[in-house]
Amino acid sequence: MLAVGGAVAAEPVDFGPGFEKLQALGLPDLKGAVWVKDAAEGSIEHLLRSFKGNAWRLADGKSVVGLGEAAVRPPQGEVSNGSGGEPATGLGNAVVGETSSLDPKTDAESLLTVLENRDSGLFQGPGGLDRAVLGRFFLFAAQLHAAGHASHANRLAAAVFSQSGDPEGVIDEAVSIVADDACGEVLGRFETSGDWLALSSQLNAVTQKFSRGWTRRDNMASLAERAAAMARAVPPLPSPLAPIPDALISSVSEWLGTRPGDPEPAPDEEAVPGGEDGLDAAPELWTLSAPADGPAFLKNGMAVLPALIPLLKDSSLTPVIGLDSPPQDPASYLLSMGGLPPPPSYLRVPLSRAERAAALLRTVIPDTENAEPVSLHAAALTFLNDHRSKSPLELAAVYLTSGSGLQQLATGTWLARNPGGEADEVFARWATDPGKAFERLEISRAWVRRRKSHAADFVAKLAGVLRASEGKPAPAAARNDIEDPFGGGQEPKVRTAEDIDGIIRWLELLASDSGLEAGLLAAAADARPAGPLLGAMRQDLAQLPPSQTLVTLIRAAAAATPANRLAFLNFISEVGAAPYGEFEPREPDPAIARDAKDALISLLENTEPIPVAERPQGDQDTIQSYVASLAPALVPGEVTVDPDAYLAITGRPVTGMLKDRALARLRGLTPPAWPDASKVSPERLSEMVQSVAGLTPPEVLKKIEALSADERAAWVDWITGYSEPEPPDSVKAGRLLISGTLEYSGGGANPWAAGTVPLITAAGMSVGTVLTPETLKVRCEALLSEAAKHSPLMIGFGHPGKLGLGLRVFAVRPAVPSADGEAAPADDPARPDILRSSAYAYFGEAAAALPDDAGAIVKLTITDQEFGECSTDFYLTKEGKPAGKSGPGGSALERLEKIMTRERAPMGIRIMIAVLTHEHAALIRGE
Numbered sequence: 064m065l066a067v068g069g070a071v072a073a074e075p076v077d078f079g080p081g082f083e084k085l086q087a088l089g090l091p092d093l094k095g096a097v098w099v100k101d102a103a104e105g106s107i108e109h110l111l112r113s114f115k116g117n118a119w120r121l122a123d124g125k126s127v128v129g130l131g132e133a134a135v136r137p138p139q140g141e142v143s144n145g146s147g148g149e150p151a152t153g154l155g156n157a158v159v160g161e162t163s164s165l166d167p168k169t170d171a172e173s174l175l176t177v178l179e180n181r182d183s184g185l186f187q188g189p190g191g192l193d194r195a196v197l198g199r200f201f202l203f204a205a206q207l208h209a210a211g212h213a214s215h216a217n218r219l220a221a222a223v224f225s226q227s228g229d230p231e232g233v234i235d236e237a238v239s240i241v242a243d244d245a246c247g248e249v250l251g252r253f254e255t256s257g258d259w260l261a262l263s264s265q266l267n268a269v270t271q272k273f274s275r276g277w278t279r280r281d282n283m284a285s286l287a288e289r290a291a292a293m294a295r296a297v298p299p300l301p302s303p304l305a306p307i308p309d310a311l312i313s314s315v316s317e318w319l320g321t322r323p324g325d326p327e328p329a330p331d332e333e334a335v336p337g338g339e340d341g342l343d344a345a346p347e348l349w350t351l352s353a354p355a356d357g358p359a360f361l362k363n364g365m366a367v368l369p370a371l372i373p374l375l376k377d378s379s380l381t382p383v384i385g386l387d388s389p390p391q392d393p394a395s396y397l398l399s400m401g402g403l404p405p406p407p408s409y410l411r412v413p414l415s416r417a418e419r420a421a422a423l424l425r426t427v428i429p430d431t432e433n434a435e436p437v438s439l440h441a442a443a444l445t446f447l448n449d450h451r452s453k454s455p456l457e458l459a460a461v462y463l464t465s466g467s468g469l470q471q472l473a474t475g476t477w478l479a480r481n482p483g484g485e486a487d488e489v490f491a492r493w494a495t496d497p498g499k500a501f502e503r504l505e506i507s508r509a510w511v512r513r514r515k516s517h518a519a520d521f522v523a524k525l526a527g528v529l530r531a532s533e534g535k536p537a538p539a540a541a542r543n544d545i546e547d548p549f550g551g552g553q554e555p556k557v558r559t560a561e562d563i564d565g566i567i568r569w570l571e572l573l574a575s576d577s578g579l580e581a582g583l584l585a586a587a588a589d590a591r592p593a594g595p596l597l598g599a600m601r602q603d604l605a606q607l608p609p610s611q612t613l614v615t616l617i618r619a620a621a622a623a624t625p626a627n628r629l630a631f632l633n634f635i636s637e638v639g640a641a642p643y644g645e646f647e648p649r650e651p652d653p654a655i656a657r658d659a660k661d662a663l664i665s666l667l668e669n670t671e672p673i674p675v676a677e678r679p680q681g682d683q684d685t686i687q688s689y690v691a692s693l694a695p696a697l698v699p700g701e702v703t704v705d706p707d708a709y710l711a712i713t714g715r716p717v718t719g720m721l722k723d724r725a726l727a728r729l730r731g732l733t734p735p736a737w738p739d740a741s742k743v744s745p746e747r748l749s750e751m752v753q754s755v756a757g758l759t760p761p762e763v764l765k766k767i768e769a770l771s772a773d774e775r776a777a778w779v780d781w782i783t784g785y786s787e788p789e790p791p792d793s794v795k796a797g798r799l800l801i802s803g804t805l806e807y808s809g810g811g812a813n814p815w816a817a818g819t820v821p822l823i824t825a826a827g828m829s830v831g832t833v834l835t836p837e838t839l840k841v842r843c844e845a846l847l848s849e850a851a852k853h854s855p856l857m858i859g860f861g862h863p864g865k866l867g868l869g870l871r872v873f874a875v876r877p878a879v880p881s882a883d884g885e886a887a888p889a890d891d892p893a894r895p896d897i898l899r900s901s902a903y904a905y906f907g908e909a910a911a912a913l914p915d916d917a918g919a920i921v922k923l924t925i926t927d928q929e930f931g932e933c934s935t936d937f938y939l940t941k942e943g944k945p946a947g948k949s950g951p952g953g954s955a956l957e958r959l960e961k962i963m964t965r966e967r968a969p970m971g972i973r974i975m976i977a978v979l980t981h982e983h984a985a986l987i988r989g990e
Contacts, residue, residue, distance in 0.1 A: 078220045081234075082208040088273065089241050090202075091135050093209040095122030097164035101129070101138055114173060115784070116165040119206060128206070130170075131199030134244035169786075171207060171215040174200065176965075178222040197227050198236025205237070235276035242273040243410060246283055250384070250411055257382045259294035262413075263287045279410070286412060293380050301373035304447070307366060314360040315370050319381050319416055348462065348473045350427045351455050361423070365458075368447045374420035375440040385414040429466045456485060463493045475506035479513045491521055500528045501558075504566065511573045522574045526567045533560050565595025580615045587623035587631060594630040601637065610652035612638060613697065614659045621662035625671055632666075632689055635697075636679070651699050660729050663697065666690040667726050683718060691722035698725045704737065708783070710871075711863040712738050712775045714803065738776035745787075748777050752788050760797030760869065761831050767866045775866060782867040798963065799834040800869030805861065822874035823858060830872070834860070836956045836963075839974070843921045846978050847938045847945060850919030853978045855987070857905060860974040870974065909977040910984035917941050919980045925955040926973040927962055934958040 101118035118127040120138065127138045178200070200223045208216035224230040246269050253262040266287035270280055300316055347354045353362035360367055417436040425431050428443050450458060455477075462474040471493075478490040494500065494507045507525060511518040535558055568591075572582040586593050613635060620631035656663065669686040683689040695701040701724060709717040724734035751774060755763040767778055780786075782794065804819045823829060827842050846853055855877060860870040909922040921938040936955040937948040962972060979987070 076217060076221055077213075078204070078217050079208065079213065081220075082205045082216065085202075085205050085237065085241065086209055088238065089245050090133055090205060090209060091119075091121065091128050093119055093121070093128070093206060094211075096120060096128075096210055098167035098170070098210075099127070099164060101127050114170045115786070116167060116170055119210065120164075130206070131202040131240070132244065133202065133241040134247065167207060167210065168212055168215050171203075171212070171219055174203070175215075175219060175222055178219075178226050194227060194229065194232050194236050197223050197233045198240060201233050201237045202240060235278070238273060238276035239278045242269065242277040243279060245269050245272070246279070247410055253413070254384045254411065259290045259380075263290040263294060266290065289378075289380055290413070298377075298379045300370075301377055304369035304372055304444075307369055311360055311363060311367065312370060314358070315367075315374075318358045318360065319374075319419060321381070321383055348427055348470060348477065349423075351459060351462075351474065351477045358423075364455075365447070365451055365453075368424075368443065368451075371420045371424055372440060372443045372447065374416045375424070375436040375443070377416040377420075379416050380413045381416055381419055383414050383419065384411045385418065386411060427470070429462070429470060432467055432469075456489065459486075460489055463489070471503070472506050472509075475503075475510060479506075479510040482514060482517075491524070494521075495525050495528050497528050497531065500525060501532065508570065508573060511570055514574075516574060516576050518574045522567075522570045525570065529563050529567060530560075532558050533563055534558065561592070561595050562598070564591070565597075566599040568596045569599040580618065583615055583619040584622055587619040587627055589627070590624075592630065593623070593627040597630055597634045601634070610654040610658075613652075613655050617655070617659040617666070617697070618662045621665045628671070628686060629673060629677060629689075632686070632693075633679070636693060651695075651697050651701075653699050656698050656729060663690070664726065664729050667694075667722055667729075687722060688716070688718040691718040691725060694721045694725035698728050700728055700734075701725060702737070707863055708779060709738075710805075711779045711783070711865060711867045712772070714865060738772040740773065740777035740780045742773045743777035747774070748781060749788050751778060752781070752791065752794075755793055756791040758793045760793065760800040760802075760833055763793055763797055764800070764802055764866060764868055767868070779863065779867040783863050794868070797833065797868050800864065801828060801830050801832055801834065801860070801872050802869035803830060803865035803871050805859075805871040805873040819872060819874040822856065822876055823872055826853065826856070826858060826874075828858075828872075834870075834974075836959045839923065839959070840956055843923050843936070843938050843976065844945065846976070847919060847921045847940060850921070850940070850978055850980050854919065854980040855906060855983045856976075856978040858976045860972075862972045870972070905975055905977055906979065906987055909979050910987040912937055913979060913981060913984045914939070914941075917946070917981065919978070920984070922975075922977040922979075923955050924973075924975045925958045925962070926975075927958065928973065932958065 096119040098116040099118055099120045100116050101120075116130070118129045118138075120127050121135065125137070126135045128135055201220060204216045204219040204223065207213075207219065223233060227233045246266065249262065249265040249269060252265070253259075264287075266283050270277075270284045270287065273280060297320070300312065300319075303312065349357065349361040349367075350364050353364075421434075421436045421439050424439060424443050425434065428434075428439065428446050431439050431442050434442065450461060453461070459474050459478060462470045466474060475490060475494070478486045490510060494503050494510070496503070500507075511522060514521070568586070572579075572586075575582065577585075586596050616631055616635045616638070620628055620635065623631050667687055667690050669690075671686045673684055673686065673689060678684060679689060680692065683692055695703045701721070704717060706717040709715075709720065713720075720735065720737070727734040751767070751770065755766050758766060767775060770778065782790070801823075820830065827845055828834075846856070853876070857875045858872065859874075860872050862870055864870045905922075905924075909920055912922065913920040918940040920940075922935060923938070924933060924935045926933045934955040934957070939946045939948055959974075
């Protein structure tokens, strides 16, 4: 038993003996190991943005161990900055490469900050902090101890135990991780060797070594016994339910004995329509026709069922490997903040005959998608008795009536591949059922794609059925039906004529012989809105080769009318291009830039403004800037960067740089270089930091503005991270400096406001001043006293500020419609419908919080994005006098005080202030 080491006390506790016992159970030797950033996904470091590393590279240089893990594995590649030979450290474009070792103590300190912050919203499980997560943290402490960092290891273990309230349970969780990894190595060897006797003996050794605390111990002990039985003799197959040829029984037996490493079919994998007609990759029902892949005996269709059904009660093992069921632990689940998986919940174990047979039968027995072998046995037996004598066409009618959505899709596909006569009649009756036509549109579209102009009559009939449903709510799709494209959400959406027209236009295009590009070019020039048509196309086009789809869409966007152009660009973003704010865009196909070059250049030079209410992002105010934001997914060689970091370094939105680089590449020119922090040596960085010691925050900013672009990038990378050197007091003093403005319109004049600077000046603040909790309180009280003068006003401060120092500020004072109901300008985001949108959710929340008997409200929110914390203070007036009120999450000003006690610059801090009078709040609420 591992010793906890006693309760956490004021004096540091030495957990060394416990760590050594855990080490003896199988933790890798970390002597000589270095702390690095590995490219493997799902690592624990995603829980903290500030983590620099996530794995230990062992002394051999050929293997790594993840943070809080025990398994030794090959490295996936270490993460450094840069891409395509153009490094851009600090801009967020991490790629695989080589990097120097990092300091694990820095990450340990970050984790300690989280664990010691007891009111953090992170990792909250049913009983407090999730035990599975804490088990990973305890293993990290053991790793730190093994690597020679005893002090940090002891502090971390003490914090873990203090938070858990169940130290023994945390240790059990850590032991389970080590045991699961040891067991996984045994199962991995079996996957290659197929040696049942070795599997049994090695599993027994693992279960004896981990005599307590291992969640999966009983399961693995049982598996060892079953493996030993397989080593003694392979049991015969159970008798079939009806006489079948010996050759068929032999084929099933051979399939069950398939050696490890041979391809194993996955017939129950949920395939979706694909290929040019949407049917080539559709699922197949082997009861209707012989599948292209899978065991050869499935070509016998229904005749195989008498041999497969008895296997559902056969627990004998086979040498094919699959996933076991995870231990049932209600506290082990993915947590709200994301990025942190629980300990390994699955092991790859030998599958039983019952599991193998069930995988085949679930695909063809209706309503059994998640059925266990026992319940599947009864359903399969009933299906066989009821339908054994039916022809394939009669069986198809059964699937269309009672099959799951996937089975109906497969059946419709089978009918489409066997056109003519009665098969067409069966399909048409099913697809045009007035009560189900919308739910069956997916396969109807695929069927029309296959039949093309021969489907014209079917499309005309289906169009009549669809139009008849105009104005009716779309019912929630039945559990086994294909999803209604108008469904989703708790409140059914009413089918509009515009939406239905879009679907019919797409069906007519599919049934024509003109081709996709000609049809989309015609739609781009059509007076009718293109949005409904593109919405109807989304599911189908997403299955086509991305390059083919994007080339067509880009050409259509360039040729579209101004009214339709934005709809095409939005669709390009959805089906194939990740905007620059996402860090894993689709790798662009060179064919896109080659075949759509002229259209891309035209769009990148198009300065048509985008209406405020329709902008994808605040700085995408023109067609040019919107297309530039998509460039990393459209133009080969481009990279995705962090827009906030680029703004902090240069003071300009990143879309301008993306546009210049994309145009240069399309024209065969050398693109301008990104700021590159990797060109700045640690010595030069240290000089830069020391040069600002003793200056005031505004003087620090002026000093850094004079540096080169590369040096500014290195500064931002340093100030927003946790690397050496430590920041001087002059930098710490500037954490709440208002260092610049943030205009949400490409850096130009803000159409939402008269301008940020005049608004914040009127509010008693200005660029170059330093906020404090006390000055914020004074400002909020002053704004409340003059609410009628300022309302409606929203001021936001966000990190990182200019050059990463302090905060950027933006201010919005939209024009509210007059009380007599006079309409606001079409491009004015102050319209009530826009104010109730997500862009103005903060105004809406302030309006909702204003009591009927209050005259005005000032809402102050402090968000600490690094730790997922948010606190709000409300300042109210009642009967013309201030009446304070604290909001959710505790006092916002106390939250800010707590943030400012940290040694390093706060990451992700946001400050929001809203000022509303009762009159404006009522307008926003729609009263």
